[in-house]
Amino acid sequence: MKLLTVNNLSAGYNGTDIIKNISFSVDSGQIIGILGANGCGKTTLIKSLANLHPHTGNCQLDTITVESVSQKELARLCGYIPQNNSISLDLTLFDVVMMGFNPELKLLQTPTRQMKETAIQALIDVGLGNRMYDNFQSLSAGQKQLCILARTFAGKRKLLLLDEPESALDFRLRYQAMELLQDYIQQNHASALITLHDSALALNYCDSLLILSDGRLIGTIIPSETSISDMEQLLSKIYGTISLSKLNDRLGNSRLVMMKEAETS
Ligand SMILES: Nc1ncnc2c1ncn2[C@@H]1O[C@H](COP(=O)(O)OP(=O)(O)OP(=O)(O)O)[C@@H](O)[C@H]1O
Structure with a gap:
């Protein structure tokens, strides 16, 4: 079933x-x-999809036309994580995650017990359960990113727009964040659009990849279906000469690995 049409x-x-x-x-x-x-x-594309940047054309999200609804209405269906978080207030991690429920609350309405429990669980899921009442400003950049991810998961939106959510995360946490995202998408019948610079995450966790070059969509890769040579050809258009290999990890899971090759003239 189509969730978003652009x-x-x-x-x-x-x-x-x-x-x-x-x-x-x-x-x-x-x-x-x-x-x-x-x-x-x-980023310009992601911001336009979140209707935070003026654009032409249109986006149909579930039953709504993105351009014709209020930000609050859109925020009930769509969670957006910008490249850089802009929270500069002294709030606890719990308060930051609770902000994810704002689109559902009327003026002066207090959050429900279930919302609070969901927020706590989301913080536990991203590994920040022991920092719940610490000041958000006291977190490292990667921990802040995990907290923002928890806020997005707690909100249970149908569409997540994530702009380089892995950029501040270490090697292990990048994979953990993608696993959490996969679980979220399955459990909530949701979808995510995610900009990534990490090819291993892109090739091994995404169902399909939109390849942008100079602002144009030059092709789509479905990692489980597209041939290695077709993927190499498309990816070389954005990264220069690269080669792709399929390798098995110790458990026998097949993984795609991208390597940079010397540029050929
Ligand atoms: N506020 C702005 N005013 C003018 N030009 C901008 C502005 N923001 C971005 N641009 C330009 O738009 C182009 C695309 O920027 P955008 O941030 O969308 O790229 P990106 O693919 O997300 O890049 P990155 O991978 O570095 O995050 C760039 O050339 C940038 O200089």
Whole structure:
């Protein structure tokens, strides 16, 4: 079932389009990666989908047209994690996660007990259960990112828009965050659009990958179906010469590994 349909999306700055005529759709239950070189327009695309950046074209999310609803209404269906968190207030981690319920609460309405329990569980799930009442500002950059992820999971939105959520996480936590995301998507019949610079996460955790180059969608990879040579060809357009291999880990799970090759002239 389609959760999101994007039609002819273009957006930019100062009258110049940075992303150009992008169209794609996302089924429920999918994690879609957005890959592209620095500056190709990934953040601009994600912000446009969250209706936080002016654009032309339109996005249909479930039963709503993104461009025609209020931010609060959109926030009930869609959770957005920006590249850099902008929380500068002295709040506990618990308070930060509780902010995820704001779109559901009316003015002066207090959160329910179930919301509080969900927030606590979300913090435990990301490994921050023992820091729940610490000041958010006292966390490291990676821990802040995990706390924001917990807030997004607690909100139980149908669509998650995540802009490089792994950037501050160490090697182990990157994988843990992707596993948590997979569980979330399955349990909530949700979908995620996620910009990534980590090819191992992109190739091994995403159901499909949108390949952006210079603001255009130049192709789509379905890691479980697309041939290695087709994937290499597309990925080389954004990363230069690369090679891909399928390797088995010790448990026999097949993994895609991308290696940078010397540039050929
Ligand atoms: N506020 C702005 N004003 C003018 N130009 C901008 C603004 N924000 C971004 N740009 C330009 O738009 C282009 C795309 O930026 P964007 O942040 O969407 O790229 P990105 O693919 O997310 O990059 P990265 O991988 O480095 O995060 C860049 O050339 C950037 O300079």
